[in-house]
Amino acid sequence: MNMRPHKQRLLRWLPDSLLQTRGPSLDGVRYLTFDDGPDPQHTPRLLDLLAEHGVHASFFLVGHRVEHHPELVARMVRDGHLVANHSYSHRAFQAMTLRQQMDEFARTDALLQAFDGQARHRLRTPQGHLDARLLLQCARQSRNIVYWSYDSLDYQKPEHHDFVARLRADPPRSGDIVLMHDDSDRATDALAVLLPEWQRAGHQFRALPGIGP
Ligand SMILES: [Zn+2]
Numbered sequence: 001m002n003m004r005p006h007k008q009r010l011l012r013w014l015p016d017s018l019l020q021t022r023g024p025s026l027d028g029v030r031y032l033t034f035d036d037g038p039d040p041q042h043t044p045r046l047l048d049l050l051a052e053h054g055v056h057a058s059f060f061l062v063g064h065r066v067e068h069h070p071e072l073v074a075r076m077v078r079d080g081h082l083v084a085n086h087s088y089s090h091r092a093f094q095a096m097t098l099r100q101q102m103d104e105f106a107r108t109d110a111l112l113q114a115f116d117g118q119a120r121h122r123l124r125t126p127q128g129h130l131d132a133r134l135l136l137q138c139a140r141q142s143r144n145i146v147y148w149s150y151d152s153l154d155y156q157k158p159e160h161h162d163f164v165a166r167l168r169a170d171p172p173r174s175g176d177i178v179l180m181h182d183d184s185d186r187a188t189d190a191l192a193v194l195l196p197e198w199q200r201a202g203h204q205f206r207a208l209p210g211i212g213p
Pocket residue numbers: 035036086090125126127
């Protein structure tokens with residue numbers, strides 16, 4: 001199983017300000033990112049776990065879920081996590097016009113602004129979709145898309161012990177942006193085991209920096 005996709009190496013020629021595949025390479029710092037929340041069943045446990053270990057992360061949120069679970073978004077901001085934009089509907093971007101794609105981001109930016117006061121947020125498309133038109137438009141508007149350098153593959157629904165063993169055998173490295181999902185307990189269950197081990201080994205976990213007003 002390849003947790004370090006080749007495609008990301010090709011994407012590295014793009015400037016970090018447009019498309020980021022790795023976080024700031026501070027010594028020992030990894031960047032956990034969670035897509036597809038907030039989810040009333042799973043997010044509270046994840047937030048409890050992160051708080052217990054003093055870990056800050058980045059949440060790529062789906063706009064219509066933000067509308068339904070505002071209390072979870074408020075808690076993310078209060079707890080010191082970064083909230084970011086994972087579209088409004090989470091429908092496939094391949095089937096959309098550029099205007100529809102940008103509308104998806106605009107709606108969720110407006111929703112998130114109510115929580116963190118920021119007009120713009122880091123972007124991540126559903127399924128990590130990228131196309132030349134979208135990249136060009138983001139470059140023109142100085143928007144920042146966040147990809148990942150380490151894919152936990154949690155969406156393949158691995159069995160708990162296998163999942164823990166795989167992450168333990170090849171853990172995220174300094175500067176890695178780690179892709180996980182907040183729509184099941186899979187990541188939380190694995191991190192409950194691994195975070196204490198990784199912290200003892202000197203790994204630090206931070207939210208990606210905000211992008212300013
Ligand atoms: Zn997603």
